[in-house]
Amino acid sequence: MTMQKEEIKLPNEIIEYIEKNSNKKGFEIMILHKIQEIYGYVPRKIAMELSRKLNIPLAKIYGIITFYHIFKLNKPGKYRISVCMGTACYLKGGEDILGEIENILGIGVNSTTEDGIFSIEIVRCIGCCGIAPAIVINNKVYGNLKKDQLIEILSEYTKIEGKEIKND
Amino acid sequence: MTEKEKNKIKILINKKEIEVDENLTILDAAKHARIKIPTLCKHEDLHATGACGICVVKVEGMKKLVRSCTTPIQENMSIITHDAELHEVRKNVIELILSNHPNECLTCLRNGSCELQRFAEEFGIREKFFKPLIVEKSKDLSTKAIVVDAKKCIKCGRCVDVCQKIQEVWALEFINRGFDMRIAPAGDILLSDSPCIKCGQCSAHCPVGALIEYEETDKVWNALRDENLYPVVQIAPAVRVAFGESFGLLPGTITTKKIYALLRKLGFKAVFDTNFGADVTIMEEATEFYERYQLNRNKLPLITSCCPSWVDYLEKYYPELIEHFSTVKSPHQITGVLTKTYFAQKNNIDPGKIFMVSIMPCTAKKYEISRTDEMFASGFQDVDVSLTTRELVRMAYSGGIDFERLEEEEPDEILGNYSGAGTIFGTTGGVMEAALRTAYYLFTGKNLEKIELNEIRGLDGIKKANIKVDSKEIKVCIAHGIGNIKKVLDEIKESKTKKVKPPYDFIEVMACPGGCVAGGGQPYQISDKLRIQRSNGIYNDDKQQQVRFSHENPMVKKLYEEFLGKPLSKKSHQLLHTKYKPRPIYYK
Ligand code: SF4
Ligand code: SF4
Ligand code: SF4
Ligand code: FES
Numbered sequence A: 001m002t003m004q005k006e007e008i009k010l011p012n013e014i015i016e017y018i019e020k021n022s023n024k025k026g027f028e029i030m031i032l033h034k035i036q037e038i039y040g041y042v043p044r045k046i047a048m049e050l051s052r053k054l055n056i057p058l059a060k061i062y063g064i065i066t067f068y069h070i071f072k073l074n075k076p077g078k079y080r081i082s083v084c085m086g087t088a089c090y091l092k093g094g095e096d097i098l099g100e101i102e103n104i105l106g107i108g109v110n111s112t113t114e115d116g117i118f119s120i121e122i123v124r125c126i127g128c129c130g131i132a133p134a135i136v137i138n139n140k141v142y143g144n145l146k147k148d149q150l151i152e153i154l155s156e157y158t159k160i161e162g163k164e165i166k167n168d
Numbered sequence B: 001m002t003e004k005e006k007n008k009i010k011i012l013i014n015k016k017e018i019e020v021d022e023n024l025t026i027l028d029a030a031k032h033a034r035i036k037i038p039t040l041c042k043h044e045d046l047h048a049t050g051a052c053g054i055c056v057v058k059v060e061g062m063k064k065l066v067r068s069c070t071t072p073i074q075e076n077m078s079i080i081t082h083d084a085e086l087h088e089v090r091k092n093v094i095e096l097i098l099s100n101h102p103n104e105c106l107t108c109l110r111n112g113s114c115e116l117q118r119f120a121e122e123f124g125i126r127e128k129f130f131k132p133l134i135v136e137k138s139k140d141l142s143t144k145a146i147v148v149d150a151k152k153c154i155k156c157g158r159c160v161d162v163c164q165k166i167q168e169v170w171a172l173e174f175i176n177r178g179f180d181m182r183i184a185p186a187g188d189i190l191l192s193d194s195p196c197i198k199c200g201q202c203s204a205h206c207p208v209g210a211l212i213e214y215e216e217t218d219k220v221w222n223a224l225r226d227e228n229l230y231p232v233v234q235i236a237p238a239v240r241v242a243f244g245e246s247f248g249l250l251p252g253t254i255t256t257k258k259i260y261a262l263l264r265k266l267g268f269k270a271v272f273d274t275n276f277g278a279d280v281t282i283m284e285e286a287t288e289f290y291e292r293y294q295l296n297r298n299k300l301p302l303i304t305s306c307c308p309s310w311v312d313y314l315e316k317y318y319p320e321l322i323e324h325f326s327t328v329k330s331p332h333q334i335t336g337v338l339t340k341t342y343f344a345q346k347n348n349i350d351p352g353k354i355f356m357v358s359i360m361p362c363t364a365k366k367y368e369i370s371r372t373d374e375m376f377a378s379g380f381q382d383v384d385v386s387l388t389t390r391e392l393v394r395m396a397y398s399g400g401i402d403f404e405r406l407e408e409e410e411p412d413e414i415l416g417n418y419s420g421a422g423t424i425f426g427t428t429g430g431v432m433e434a435a436l437r438t439a440y441y442l443f444t445g446k447n448l449e450k451i452e453l454n455e456i457r458g459l460d461g462i463k464k465a466n467i468k469v470d471s472k473e474i475k476v477c478i479a480h481g482i483g484n485i486k487k488v489l490d491e492i493k494e495s496k497t498k499k500v501k502p503p504y505d506f507i508e509v510m511a512c513p514g515g516c517v518a519g520g521g522q523p524y525q526i527s528d529k530l531r532i533q534r535s536n537g538i539y540n541d542d543k544q545q546q547v548r549f550s551h552e553n554p555m556v557k558k559l560y561e562e563f564l565g566k567p568l569s570k571k572s573h574q575l576l577h578t579k580y581k582p583r584p585i586y587y588k
Helices: A013-022 A029-041 A045-055 A059-068 A087-091 A094-103 A147-160 B026-032 B085-099 B115-122 B158-166 B199-207 B217-225 B236-240 B243-246 B254-267 B272-296 B308-317 B319-324 B331-346 B365-369 B391-398 B420-426 B430-444 B481-495 B528-544 B553-563 B570-574
Strands: A079-084 A118-123 A136-138 A140-142 B008-013 B018-019 B056-059 B078-080 B146-148 B173-177 B182-184 B211-213 B231-236 B269-272 B354-360 B385-388 B460-470 B473-480 B504-510
Touching: A013 A029, A029 A045, A029 A059, A045 A059, A059 B173, A059 B319, A079 A094, A087 B269, A094 A118, A147 B217, B008 B026, B008 B331, B018 B026, B026 B056, B056 B085, B085 B115, B158 B199, B158 B481, B173 B528, B182 B420, B199 B211, B217 B231, B217 B354, B217 B385, B217 B391, B231 B254, B231 B272, B231 B331, B236 B254, B236 B272, B236 B420, B236 B528, B243 B391, B254 B269, B254 B319, B254 B391, B269 B272, B269 B331, B272 B331, B272 B420, B272 B430, B272 B553, B272 B570, B308 B319, B308 B365, B308 B481, B319 B481, B331 B354, B331 B365, B331 B553, B331 B570, B354 B391, B365 B385, B385 B391, B420 B430, B420 B528, B430 B460, B430 B473, B430 B504, B460 B481, B473 B481, B481 B504, B553 B570
Parallel strands: A079 A118, B008 B078, B231 B269, B231 B354, B354 B385, B473 B504
Antiparallel strands: A079 A136, A136 A140, B008 B018, B056 B078, B146 B211, B173 B182, B460 B473
């Protein structure tokens, strides 16, 4: 297709990977994993390039990406907030916790703040049912959460980054 | 359509023995016995996916209920299609779907034509048993042709199947899964940024109001009451053989003259016929073909361009073939521009006051009317609003018109007179047939003796024929449904890279399977049977015309004498031709 002039090339690493594995079963998923491993998410431009290279419609690739929770469409923040929505957390108000975090940061699930500091995602049970509701920020677990603690917790991270949470 | 020897087997449906083809599903076998099993996800045009579960039946010897749309019959199978228990199960299925469906029937475009609503009514669902859980999602109006209202989606999968397998456009896909699953273009972008070609086949197959046409009847009503405007209207070929369906007439019934009358009743000051524009299209296109054949063979095959979805597809997916595209505008654009120039001048009407409405079987025409600068060739937008057949049906009902009893009326001169060639534009193969009737004349100075080219009629996805013109053989190919045309285009591309003679001289394409008679804006319930009935109607309309050749339409002759000169003249080029440019498949 002659159109897309501003072609961005797939990195060699991915091209080699494609050549090596292209006859394996579930190959598309393997590549997407590889891409996510490299970028931390699946960038749209790379997905488009992949669609062209493999002659698979972009819509199909997105069907796969969004079907498996593991794939991310947005660059994750420096601090990834995982809100647990396992049964215990859910019953103990996980949804309120999520709502409050969304409120404070002004972004929704599966998105990243403009400054790239935080991103929010939902996870199924993290095995901390005893301290539900719980969230994890990068590797640190926060349990028995109440809504009004959140601003303080998040501020710890913004402080490290030399910023403040704008709360309006 | 495979005509293999089929073996018959015996089965029992509701204790009655019947004999049917062995390779049917229970659903289709029941249809033969004139038993209607309810379906929601299964559509006749599409493969069964077994997604919804409403079509369950009992089979003797099986513990569980089976989905009749996906289960093949077997010798001596005994099937129960309806009883009180099945009623209960099906009712439950509907209740579950309704629990994720907004209660918006009153303000929904499908109010009265929705398949889910009909089942809710038939199964006597009078209150909601489950707490409704609805995913809010705002409407996507971006294409101004097709509206996506994803929160009404019942996840039957029909649109995805049509868009991916029949049209092979892949604009729509299911994203996410489980409760969060919904239809969207790749990456949740707007439909107008996606590869969508606006064919509306998704909306023609959607059982509910999740995919609908961009409605513009209000704009037309407003124009009709604006005393400063001069509202003018035209109807497309395919409208006349489907419109009556919404008023209890058989598919294929020709209602042209009643529609003219209806349009005058609604308040239009002049009533024209797109078929006139089709005759003009043919004059230009046949001449274009003739000239390329004689002088410019390397620009063959010539490919027809009156289907805007097809134009959009070509610009996006095969821009390297643009030089093969006929530059002639589609008939409704031609009727539009001639109204605002020729008709306006002749009758001393300010073209700025003319409000041109086109009634089309098509959703993509809504996109076409502002596609490029050439659609403003009169100095104004040549067609102001394009309505689908379905929108006109609604206007007729709300306009209080008793369609059945309307007295037939004639169209206005001169953009209302048409030949039989103009009318067959509405069905697959028709544009080619019309063009060949005139091209033959251009080559030989004589008219075809056998006017009807049966070899290029019918519903085969790709039709090929060699047409004898004196000592020459013109190789033609007709494809409908975008999935079919891809194969043909790849053949052309290959011949070009190999620098050999392409396999065809002239190609006709319509995006919708069956052509415009089965367009995305036509009355619902599309099926192959309906496609054939409507196209038979079109061919009957051709037979009934005294003039069957575009070049013999006296009003077309007059138009060229008084106004355009001859086909492909400078003026024709200014007003009746357009340009194409490569477009990205994804704008985002
Ligand atoms: S209008 Fe046609 S191309 Fe666009 S989404 Fe619907 S079926 Fe696909
Ligand atoms: S939009 Fe309509 S056709 Fe498509 S999956 Fe939803 S209900 Fe079915
Ligand atoms: S085939 Fe006809 S109805 Fe379908 S998109 Fe093309 S012009 Fe419109
Ligand atoms: S119609 Fe058979 S499962 Fe939907």
